[in-house]
Amino acid sequence: MVDQWRRVGRARTGTPRLVWGAVTLAVLVLGAVFLPWLGELDESLIHYESVRLAPSLEHPFGTDAGGRDLLLRAFAGLRVSLLVAVLCAVISTVLGVLIGGLSGAVGGWPDRLMMRFVDTLNSVPHLLLGIVIVALYRGNLTAVVASIALTHWTTVARIVRAEVLSLRERPFIDAAISGGASRWRILHRHLVPAVVPQAAMSAVLLLPHAVWHETALSFLGLGLPPHMASIGNILAESRAAVMTGAWWVVAFPSLVLIATTLAVSGLASVWRDRLVPRRRSELAL
Amino acid sequence: MIVQGLSVRFLLRGAEVRAVTDASFELRPGRLLALVGESGCGKSVLASALLGLLPGNAEVRGSATLDGLDVLSADEKTLATKVRGRMIGLVPQSAVTHLTPVRTARSQLAEAVRALKPDQDVDELAERVGLEPQALDRYPHELSGGMAQRVGIAMALAGDPQIILADEPTSGLDRPLVDRTMDLLAGLAEEGRAVLLITHDLAAARRSATDLAVMYASRLVELGPAAKVFDDPLHPYTAGLLNALPEGGFRPIPGHPPELTHLPDGCAFRPRCPVPDTCGDDPSLVAHGDRLVACRRPC
């Protein structure tokens, strides 16, 4: 008779995504933070001796039309992109949690009114709305952040509201009311702690979205001023260069962008899977 | 099916949960074995182990053999293509949540039949469990609790399995429905199947079981013909449970069951036992006529 302990259960997945996502993101973020300090990068200088050099050991990503090292530029750009994205994600999430949470907790006609407003906002393409906002106050960081944050909080608001609505129907809220808890106490003792993980989750999922949005605005020339070049600015400048056969000016900055968004999304999806309440049988109760 | 020395443990951070310890029993055709015990004693884990549905952090020991196949060491492919549904049918705990809400009961039952044994008639299967064929055209939320439970039993029968495993099939149902479900399960045993019923409801077990197994803190403590165990419980835990019934005196067993992370090597019931001094503190089962008891009190 077999008398050894043996594993029979199905292992949890997600570890490769976790490892790859974490390693990629760590490399990119460290690069964005430290690389721009390593080399001298003066956006206003043009190095005529090194215009559009193909990738080499000296310039792993090649150089651009201004003769500047693209590795340094791409990571400097990533730093700007990430800064904008984090600001946007934080602002959208705070707005979304406040508006969605209150809307769901209050209910009734204020809730319906707010949700119609959200629907209206969502029915206009976000990029278009963003462009309008940037066009009104063009050319600075605040305008770009505002244009993205003001168009993306609705997603968070919807998620938080749905969560609050479903929580409100749970018996434990009934038990709290019966125990004499005020609306305010239920909100901050039960509802807010319950939606925080969800909200944090959606903030992380917003990051890649905000990066792309900013890139799109900058690519269209409506984003950040040239002295704060983000990846979008770099790509916009490099459009013409591709025609001359200098593929690297577009390829490498794009690659950095794609790797960043993939890593963040991958990590977020692992996190989301772990957020799902543990199956009871896992704890043998 | 012969289950021998079945143990299941879970490895959590820094702790080992012993959910099932050294369980041996037989599921025989024509018999309905009821496994009773309080919530958290490991009885549902035992059921999951027989179906190969344990989570990733579980480890098993022992064997459960049916037609020469040990389902405990079978691989996922064998379990999926030979065991689940075909050899062992599962009656779910909550049939309504077990069905997908977006399709009718008929389409789900028909799918199970197609996958398992295509030559059957879906209506006939429904009638066998006392369900009007028209009821199958409803969506799960339109079914009453009792009808949904019947759909669940019909699904378990779709692959014509030798063994029916019912894990708390009556929780949340009211008494007449519990009785009807129990009669239906007893009927399945009479057809020649082996039924394993897992429940905390002693009245339900009493109504339909031919054999009774009592589980306490991961171990079987008493096993025998249901009528005899109910009439004359040999293990003090069994006696305690029966005394706790409204009709048995309504006296709770003092104290709490031990944690499955900190099980004693000896008898786990000893701290709550009314007569702890006279025993040998050995938790293994000994034969007592046609029964097995984990107690060495002189009787």
Next chain:
Amino acid sequence: MLSGTGLVAGYRRGVTVLSNVDIKVDRGAVLGLAGPSGCGKSTLAKVLTLLHEPWAGEVTLDDVVVRRFRHAAPRAQRTAIGVVFQQPRLSVDPRFTLREIVVEPLAANGFPAEVGDLAERVGLTEDLLGRRPHEVSDGQLQRACLARALALKPRYLVCDEMTAMLDASTTAALVGVVQEEVHTAGVGVLAISHDEELLSVWADDVQRWV
């Protein structure tokens, strides 16, 4: 006395769950309510605990007619009636420890958040109090729910299928705790259950619904 007269209630317009129900729960006694699932027993429990506003009829609490429900009901009225639900797992905030669950009503009403003798009365050990719901069994969790319902010394207690998920021994233990309250503190109990066997032992009087 906690009573309802001519109660009509439901959730969706046009679908009446409770139609013209009269019920009286006296202090110091246990009224059993038996009936099949889906007959509106749980809705009645929610109306009598002031958690659901009836469409018509009156709820009277110690000779005072209740005018408002849920949050709008005065705190003193809400806390005069304790409630225990069928499924302990859904009735507690999964983030709380058992201790936090038990003392939450005390904290919400400005009393010191101390478990005191509550834990001992329902049979919860110090170790169990420190755990979260997913680390205890249904029976242990329901003990915490009963302690929570008793924390504010309610004059009435509504037990909506309190023991349906529990094994015989835990059932007997929890009903014993409730009976203790009935005899010592004169709590009036509405015991809703589909288990007539149980009600015949527990309740002084049983109402049957069809």
